[in-house]
Amino acid sequence: MTAQDALASGIAEVEQIVARARTAQKAFEARGSQALYDKAALAAGWAIMEPARNRSLAKLAVESTGLGNVPDKITKNHRKTLGLLRDIAGVQTQGIVSDDPATGITEIMRPIGVIGAVVPSTNPAATPANNIINALKGGNAIVVAPSPKGVASCELLLSYIHAEFAKLGLDPDLVQMIPAPGSKAKTQALMETADRVICTGSQNNVHRAQSCGTPAVAVGAGNVSVIVDETADLASAAAKITASKTFDNATSCSSENSVVVVDAIYDRFITALAQEGGALISETDSDGIIAKLWPDGHLNREVIAQDADKMLAALDMAGQVPEGTKFLAVETKGIGPDHPLSGEKLSRILAVYRAADFADAKAIAARILDHQGGGHSIGIHTSQDTRAIELGREMPACRVIVNQAHTFATGGAFTNGMPFSLSMGCGSWGGNSIDTNLHWLHFVQTTKIVREIAPREPALDDIFASYWAEAGQ
Numbered sequence: 001m002t003a004q005d006a007l008a009s010g011i012a013e014v015e016q017i018v019a020r021a022r023t024a025q026k027a028f029e030a031r032g033s034q035a036l037y038d039k040a041a042l043a044a045g046w047a048i049m050e051p052a053r054n055r056s057l058a059k060l061a062v063e064s065t066g067l068g069n070v071p072d073k074i075t076k077n078h079r080k081t082l083g084l085l086r087d088i089a090g091v092q093t094q095g096i097v098s099d100d101p102a103t104g105i106t107e108i109m110r111p112i113g114v115i116g117a118v119v120p121s122t123n124p125a126a127t128p129a130n131n132i133i134n135a136l137k138g139g140n141a142i143v144v145a146p147s148p149k150g151v152a153s154c155e156l157l158l159s160y161i162h163a164e165f166a167k168l169g170l171d172p173d174l175v176q177m178i179p180a181p182g183s184k185a186k187t188q189a190l191m192e193t194a195d196r197v198i199c200t201g202s203q204n205n206v207h208r209a210q211s212c213g214t215p216a217v218a219v220g221a222g223n224v225s226v227i228v229d230e231t232a233d234l235a236s237a238a239a240k241i242t243a244s245k246t247f248d249n250a251t252s253c254s255s256e257n258s259v260v261v262v263d264a265i266y267d268r269f270i271t272a273l274a275q276e277g278g279a280l281i282s283e284t285d286s287d288g289i290i291a292k293l294w295p296d297g298h299l300n301r302e303v304i305a306q307d308a309d310k311m312l313a314a315l316d317m318a319g320q321v322p323e324g325t326k327f328l329a330v331e332t333k334g335i336g337p338d339h340p341l342s343g344e345k346l347s348r349i350l351a352v353y354r355a356a357d358f359a360d361a362k363a364i365a366a367r368i369l370d371h372q373g374g375g376h377s378i379g380i381h382t383s384q385d386t387r388a389i390e391l392g393r394e395m396p397a398c399r400v401i402v403n404q405a406h407t408f409a410t411g412g413a414f415t416n417g418m419p420f421s422l423s424m425g426c427g428s429w430g431g432n433s434i435d436t437n438l439h440w441l442h443f444v445q446t447t448k449i450v451r452e453i454a455p456r457e458p459a460l461d462d463i464f465a466s467y468w469a470e471a472g473q
Helices: 003-030 034-049 051-065 070-088 126-137 148-168 184-193 203-210 234-250 263-276 283-293 308-314 358-371 385-394 406-410 460-471
Strands: 095-100 105-111 114-119 141-146 175-177 196-199 216-218 224-228 256-262 278-281 327-331 349-355 378-381 400-402 444-450
Touching: 003 105, 003 114, 003 141, 003 175, 003 184, 034 051, 034 070, 034 126, 034 148, 051 070, 051 148, 070 126, 070 234, 114 126, 114 184, 126 141, 126 148, 126 175, 141 148, 141 184, 148 175, 184 203, 196 203, 203 216, 224 234, 224 358, 224 406, 234 256, 234 263, 234 278, 234 327, 234 349, 234 378, 234 406, 256 263, 256 358, 263 278, 263 349, 278 283, 283 327, 308 327, 349 358, 358 385, 378 385, 385 400, 400 406
Parallel strands: 114 141, 114 196, 141 175, 196 216, 224 256, 224 378, 256 349, 278 327, 327 349, 378 400
Antiparallel strands: 095 105, 105 444
């Protein structure tokens, strides 16, 4: 078979998968009831949360991608799914959801059809499961396009989902994936054939999703900065930043990549970080870290999302930092393309910036976001809530995370009100159509029945009186 024949065969295979999904979705919708949609979503949720299956998925994810660690992936699979199921419990996604006699409008919630979901290797089970649950909750079918390293995890997840479906008599064609070998052509075919694209992953994939011709919901890149000001509880801030930075070996887009510390408490905060396992690397010694972290202009695979001991060995830092070091805090001043520490590092390495005061800290954080990660989020540890409001008014970010471990808070937590999600919209700053966490509302659409009502036409005076009084006619 020639390469051209193989390409055509792969595209035809994707078209057949989507056709089966469309048939299954129409039957699912025809049987449609909220109870049925809820049951299907719960089946997918239990498929990943059942403890033995969760552990198998976590182990396979680490083995096949080389990213993260098993205990944290187990925690992520469990808590992200449990939180999502809590969020959607009792939510109506089918039938008449509003009927307003005053406007004459009746609103009916309906499925979109076939969702094409492009998912990353960093969360090869949790992200597909999140998308699948949301899709089923809305009465859709879904076809997942995993990254090459995420194929094995996705296959195992779908086998568990289909086993749960078999108990309930649900059609397995409601949840499918693009089989190996994956390719850009197959993913492109899925995006062009589906009814809506959901894309989480590389910015190349996001760009392709948003230009494929199918309505797409895509999310932006992370490069989180966190400010620690002079009013912060330094011990609490250091503990939370450490827990967040090291969780799943920094695979999350919400992992802190830089911390901006106000000068007045800089030394005390560095001491607090050291007590939590953060080893400070001075700016004069940072060149060696940079050279080994980006040996050929690309992030070193032996460092990305690795346990601390493996990361230190790959950086030739073993024995040069205190025993029990969990991550490296590297001092730097530079920001921009020529200063890679100011970008996303996907590793247990935290860039540390020293700011003269809070105003300077804001300016530094804004420059970092403008360089990379615009729209995603920013964090602050402070006792002055007015400063969080300042960041919300001034920073190019859709979320301001206050006094929390950023990784755990941004995508929803049981201790805050954000929707549980693994995909964060970044608004216009990040080139996205959404500025919220991806959630169930992005997997449904509505039809409105519009009836005639009594006229509501205002007089010109009702609209312009205050304007005319100031500016005249």
